[in-house]
Amino acid sequence: MSSHSKRPSLDSLTSRYRDSLSFKAADHNINEKEMNKPDFKELDLGSPVSPLLTTRVSINNNGNATATTTSSSSSSSSVGSVSGKNNNSTTTHLPKSNGLNTNNSGELSETSPPIPGSTPTNRILRPGHRRSVSAGPPLIYSGSSFSAATSSATSSVCSNPSTTNVLPSGNICPSGKILKTMASRTSNKTDTLGAGKGNYGHGSIMRGGGGCAKLGNTSDPEEVKRAGNEMYKRGNFVEALALYDRAISISPENAAFRSNRAAALTAVGRLGEAVRECEEAVRLDHAYGRARQRLSSLYLRLGLPENARHHLCFPGQNPDQAELQKLQLLEKHINRCADARKIGDWKSALGEMDAAIAVGADSSPQLIACKAEALLKLHQIEDADSCLSNIPKLEQYTPSSQTRFFGMVAEAYALFVQAQVEMALGRFENAVSAAEKAGRIDYNIEIAMVLNNVKMVARARTRGNDFFNAGRFAEACSAYGEGLSYDSSNSILYCNRAVCWSKLGLWEKSVEDCNQALKIQPNYIKALLRRAASNGKLGRWADAVRDYELLRKELPGDNEVAESLHNAQIALKKSRGVDVHSMKISGEVEEVSSLDRFKTAISSPGISVVHFKVAANEQCEEISPFINLLCVRYPSVHFFKVDVEESLAVAKAESIRMVPTFKIYKNGDKVKEMICPSHQFLEDSVRNYIV
Incomplete structure (x- = not known):
């Protein structure tokens, strides 16, 4: 049977190959309405890809043609067709363009070499394709168009002047040789090799830098949007934001953009x-479900459950159950917090706010302000100040001006707190x-009351300071007392x-x-x-020592505090009838100058740490304050x-x-010696010998 009698079969196979290679894309098989909607899958980090199929056409000695379909790829992931080797012709079939100019930057088009009896078709390989591992000898593309050899022992790549050259030079072909470079190109865009990001495999040819970096002066907003999606x-x-801005400038009425x-x-x-962009999208397309879902999620993060519910449960769409559950939890915690706030149960109010933020309202100014x-009210003033510093700045955000929280506009409530x-904290000008x-x-x-109180307290503090500076202490006491009548919880006054x-x-x-x-x-x-100091004046030395010890922990390098603690300890011992001569005071490094005193010091029960130093030595001066700190941290250890x-x-x-040099003694025996130790190593060594 002649090869001509097999043509219908080959045509049928060709159609089957074309069908198996075609894939759905937003540019090909969606209607005009869907073109105006953003595809969430298009924004997924991983996009679906199809294996690139190849047709191996073999012509036997009788002239009959048979064809098999295999999956192929090359490590370079370049696009194009190749000529076969020996009696085989391998043809790469690419998706049909359907007559549309839908090339993304980076796509390469070609005319497939004709199978006898079939009509050549133009194909476009989308950048989402990857190839599987190919079998057979390596291929190197020459950069030229070619036709298949049907019976020669060695295939050749021939250039057709009438056909556009689209294959990049230097790729692999059956001969294993680097063939001629590309004769001409249809585009003056610069091609680059992909780095394996996005939909481009490592080594893929990407026209214009991959379709996102260089779009030229294109006026097609859909192409710009697709580039933004890729970014x-x-x-x-x-970069994606800049591309979406560009698409909107071209087509400002597009809700998807x-x-x-x-x-x-x-x-x-x-x-x-x-939020503003989503609201604009909904204005442009009132039934735009995806924009409403996104807007609901944003309102939930901003702690606005009513707004979130309006868009999540919009008529005609099924609400996401997970989002609906989070919304219900948020409403529950906010209502419970409001009830606790009314009765002054601030501990419960704090717990409810933490729970509301944990649900997902992590960017809500009013919820963070409520926590502050x-x-x-729980007298954790520094924590409240830190909490307020974490309130997000919401530029160009208008819904809060209409939202009320505990009876106040949300923005006013945050300023109220x-x-x-x-x-x-005594920052009265900022408070006013x-x-x-x-x-x-x-x-x-509530705001009016706080505003009046803040002004009166600030005024009283200023008057009191003026009286104090003038030495009029009794009048200063009266002024500060007046301020406390407006704010009885002001520690500064x-x-x-x-x-x-x-x-x-x-x-x-x-x-x-001071107690207050x-x-x-x-x-x-x-x-x-x-x-x-006041307890010292009253002779309450035990109370004075306790306060100075707390201060020593807070201010370990403060010499005045150390001296005051030393004096208070001596006074306390004297008041109890204890001989204070040569007494070792807790929290003080005792200086030893004689050999006899040194032997007595290291022989005392417990742990003793001796610091050998030179007054003018920089390293000794640097570590001395740290030794003072260790005295406070480890009062059972004797430091010399x-x-x-x-x-x-x-x-x-x-x-x-x-x-x-440092030496550690335990019950008179030396157990460790260190020269120029780090702070951490020294402290670890001391801690190691404490029983």
């Missing part, structure tokens, strides 16, 4: 702008500014009045005000200092210091050659 999938959100831009804005943390308010925290801004946005009863009481010699009143200040702010350093220049006998007896 989004790669995680290049800023607005929704995709919102996705990129969300990815870079610009949630306020993302609860921390403030900020004013109270600023006042508690925040309260005035809140009043301009929403002047309700209590501490300031305590100083005035001490100036007047009223030590008991000074201690009382420390009840509000437990780690208030100035209040601790004032109370310790020896200046080797002044105590030569001790230095000689201990064979000191370098400074700083």
Whole structure:
């Protein structure tokens, strides 16, 4: 039977190969309405790809043709067709263009070599294709168009002047040789090799830098959008945003472009702008389900459950059950927090706010402000201040101006809380500014009260300071007291009045005000200092020592605190009738100058640490404050210091050659020696020998 009699069969096979290679794309097989909708799959990091199939056509000795379909690929992932070797002709079939100009940048088109009896077809390989491992000898493309040899022992690649040359030179062909370079190109765009990102395999030819980096002056907004999607999938959100901006400038009424831009804005943390873009998308297409879903998710993150519910449960669409469950939990926690706030149960209010934020409302200014308010009422002022500093800045965000929270506009509520925290920390000018801004946005009863209190407290503090500086301490006490009548939880005013009481010699009143200040702010350093000094004046040395020891932990390098602690400890021992001569005071490094005293010191029970030093040595001076800190941390350890220049006998007896040197003794026996140790190593060594 002649080869001509087999042509219908080959035509049938060709159709089958074409069908198996074609794949659905937004540019080919979707209607016009769907073209205007963003495809979520298009934004997925991994896009579906199809294996590239090849047809191996064999012509036997009788002239009959048979064909088999196999999956093939090359490590370079280049596109194009190849000529066969020996009696085989391998033809790569690419997706049919259907007459549309849908080439993405980076796509290569060609005319497939004709099978006898068939009509040549133009194909386009989409950049999403990858090839599987190919079998057979390597191929090197010449960069020229070619036709298949049907019976020669060795195949050849022939150039056809009438056919566009589309195959890049240097790729692999059956002969194993590098053939001629490309004669001409249909585009003046620069081709680059892919790095294995996105849909391009490593070594793929990408026209114009892969279709995203270089789009030229194209006016096709869909092509620009697709480039933006590619950048989004790669995680290049800023670049994607720029491309979506460009697509919108070309087609500003396209809802899909607005929704995709919102996705990129969300990815870079610009949630306020993302909300605005989604709202614009919904305005352009009222039934745009995907934009409404995205808008609902954004409102949930912003802690606005009513807004989120409006878009999540929009008529005509089925709400996502997981999102609906999060929305319901958010509403429950906010309602419980409101109930706790009404009765002043700030501990419960704090727990409900933490739960609401954990549900997903992690970018809500009003919920974070509520948490700060609860921390403030629980006297955790520094935590409240830190919490407020984490409130996100939502540029170009308008819905909050219409949203009410605890009866206040959300933005005004955040400023309302900020004013109270600023006042508690003594930043009165900032407090007045925040309260005035809140009043301009929403002047309700609570805001009006806080604004009045802030102004009166700031005024009283200023008057009290003026009286104090003038030496009019009694009048200063009155001024600070007036401020406390407006804010009875202001630790700053209590501490300031305590100083005035001490100036007047009223030590008991000074201690009382310090106690009030420390009840509000437990780690208030100035209040601790004032109370310790006042207790000393009252002869309450045990209380004074306790306060100074707390201060020593907070201020380990403060010499005045160390000296005050030393004096208070001595006074306490004296008050108890203890001989304080040559007494080792806790938290103090004792200096040893004689050999006899040194032997006595290291022979004492327990752990003893000796620091051999030279006063002028830089390393010794650097580590000395750390030794003072260790004294406070480990009061059961005895710390000594020896200046080797002044105590030569001790230095000689201990064979000191370098400074700083540290020796650790346990019950009189040396257990460790260190030269120039790091802080961490020294502390670890001391800790290791503590029983």
